[in-house]
Amino acid sequence: MNIKKILEDVRDDNINIEDALNKLKDLPYEDIGYANIDHHRELRNGYPEVIYCGAKEDEHIIGIIDIMNKKGSNILGTRCRKETFNKIKAVYPKAEYEELAKIFKIENSKIENIGKGKIIVVTGGTSDIPVADEAYHTAKFLGNDVERIYDVGVAGIHRLLNRIPILQEARVVIAVAGMEGALPSVVGGLVDVPVIAVPTSVGYGANFGGVSALLTMLNSCASGISVVNIDNGFGAGYLAAMINKLK
Structure with missing residues (x-):
């Protein structure tokens, strides 16, 4: 979540204050019962929370994705089973899978090259x-x-x-x-x-x-x-x- 962008949008009348508050209300984390999703992590270190899929129920993984997707985060999942990815793909067609690495990716915004080398x-x-x-x-x-x-x-x-x-x-x-x-x-x-x-x-x-x-x-x-x-x-x-x- 880019708070600076939200504040700029309020300043420029692209969103109203109530919508901005709705975007910010789940900081620092969101409790969905089986998981506490750390929305603040992207602000702390520049990267959103990554989903470790090993030993998680498929439904829980998709539920976490749903919440992160609403925030517009780019989503990365590790140790993801192919069968699990197939279920993710059915809900999120733009999801991609790296079979050898067992990683799935959902790119909601263009990934900029921020590395210095x-x-x-x-x-x-x-x-x-x-x-x-x-x-x-x-x-x-x-x-x-x-x-x-x-x-x-x-x-x-x-x-x-x-x-x-x-x-x-x-x-x-x-x-x-x-x-x-x-x-x-x-x-x-x-x-x-x-x-x-x-x-x-x-x-x-x-x-x-x-x-x-x-x-x-x-x-x-x-x-x-x-x-x-x-x-x-x-x-x-x-x-x-x-x-x-x-x-």
């Missing part, structure tokens, strides 16, 4: 792409120029070294890897910008569902690396977007 998403292997795509589409939806460099892991490091000129164009790099999780350390040694490390649950038994990659990334000797949770592409994309909009 480029975000680059890098993966160790193709098995990491679903998590990387979650990061990519999140950062893109939040108004950033985002580029993908996939399958350039340390098992064939020449593939990554070949992309150094592109990596050095980044303002933020998101490095996504499973197995032993070495990629962010290597990337951190090649760039002079923040690197967001994303461990994935890709790997054999002793990978422990991504714990080995997580510990490698937490213990990286490269400076300027932050680490999000296992398979948390959304968190990485969101953090990268926040960094990229800083002056």
Whole structure:
């Protein structure tokens, strides 16, 4: 919600005071029984609340969308099942779905590029792409120029070294890897910008569902690396977007 725009509309007689009050009455949040929708979040950090669809009832997801849609927000949902999206699409035909990332998007207003530079998403292997795509589409939806460099892991490091000129164009790099999780350390040694490390649950038994990659990334000797949770592409994309909009 853009309060400045509402105030300008009142000033310019495009809406009356009562309509403006109706638009503002649900700040800071709206209680709909099974959810408290944080309308104030868009004012606090520039982005509306994102719907985490995992473990939610389809009817609850659509109910939350209904409320956010009335406010004119752009709507992003993560970990969305295809069956759930099909129900959303039946109600909101302009909804879009990114199958690998399991993300749905409803664009109610044009997404402006508010990032100050480029975000680059890098993966160790193709098995990491679903998590990387979650990061990519999140950062893109939040108004950033985002580029993908996939399958350039340390098992064939020449593939990554070949992309150094592109990596050095980044303002933020998101490095996504499973197995032993070495990629962010290597990337951190090649760039002079923040690197967001994303461990994935890709790997054999002793990978422990991504714990080995997580510990490698937490213990990286490269400076300027932050680490999000296992398979948390959304968190990485969101953090990268926040960094990229800083002056």
